[in-house]
Amino acid sequence: MSSHLLVPIKPLHLAKSRLRGAVGDHTALVAAVAHDTVAAARNAAGVAAVVVITSDPELAASFAGAGVEVLPDTPASGLNAALRHGDELLRERGVRRVGALQADLPALKPEALAAALRAAGDDRSFCPDRHGTGTTLLLAEPGRPLDPRFGAGSADAHADSGAKALHGPWESLRCDVDTEGDLAAATALGLGPRTRSRLLPG
Numbered sequence: 001m002s003s004h005l006l007v008p009i010k011p012l013h014l015a016k017s018r019l020r021g022a023v024g025d026h027t028a029l030v031a032a033v034a035h036d037t038v039a040a041a042r043n044a045a046g047v048a049a050v051v052v053i054t055s056d057p058e059l060a061a062s063f064a065g066a067g068v069e070v071l072p073d074t075p076a077s078g079l080n081a082a083l084r085h086g087d088e089l090l091r092e093r094g095v096r097r098v099g100a101l102q103a104d105l106p107a108l109k110p111e112a113l114a115a116a117l118r119a120a121g122d123d124r125s126f127c128p129d130r131h132g133t134g135t136t137l138l139l140a141e142p143g144r145p146l147d148p149r150f151g152a153g154s155a156d157a158h159a160d161s162g163a164k165a166l167h168g169p170w171e172s173l174r175c176d177v178d179t180e181g182d183l184a185a186a187t188a189l190g191l192g193p194r195t196r197s198r199l200l201p202g
């Protein structure tokens, strides 16, 4: 069954604080990473639609311009609250299967996401990040709430919630970028075009 993927993104000036200083224009890099992530996800087999959740006006405009649906954040702050709100909206519309994908996967390959979605089947599932502690993708069971538990130690939290861990040859899906070391790992896997032109101009 195909999935609708929610992609939450903080206001640009607040996002990816540990990457400040890694490049000249921090907000442009965060936007480039998010656009590469969403573009790859939209091209993955098994993804019915990608829906961005953000209250950042610049991001909202650029994603809308690219034909991506954008939902605003909820008044209740925080990542899991934003995801719960998006999940409720989608399920009210009759969407059967909802997932959450992190916005910081600049090397993501559509084939990698498609393979992980196939491996998930109809199970509640999650993909741990390359460090094994965080989560890059969470999938609800069809017809069931997303019940997101993102934050420090979210891989264990999602496993404790009954989600199946997805392990397979999808390094690009596991490579979220919080630090300069993560950016180097993503660069080795092959960056998406917008991130590449920010980091490796010319």
Ligand SMILES: Nc1nc2c(ncn2[C@@H]2O[C@H](COP(=O)(O)OP(=O)(O)OP(=O)(O)O)[C@@H](O)[C@H]2O)c(=O)[nH]1
Pocket (backbone or CB within 6 Å): 008, 009, 010, 011, 014, 015, 016, 017, 018, 019, 053, 054, 055, 073, 077, 078, 079, 082, 102, 103, 104, 178
């Ligand atoms: N829409 C929305 N997205 C959020 C919110 N909090 C976090 N996110 C997004 O969720 C993902 C993980 O967020 P965090 O780990 O809190 O922050 P980060 O920007 O990745 O990095 P740090 O500044 O290093 O903590 C990122 O894609 C964020 O942009 C929120 O309140 N609303």
Ligand SMILES: C=C(OP(=O)(O)O)C(=O)O
Pocket (backbone or CB within 6 Å): 102, 129, 133, 134, 135, 136, 149, 150, 151, 152, 153, 154, 155, 176, 178
């Ligand atoms: C919030 C998470 O991501 P990050 O690696 O950006 O902290 C998480 O993995 O649950």
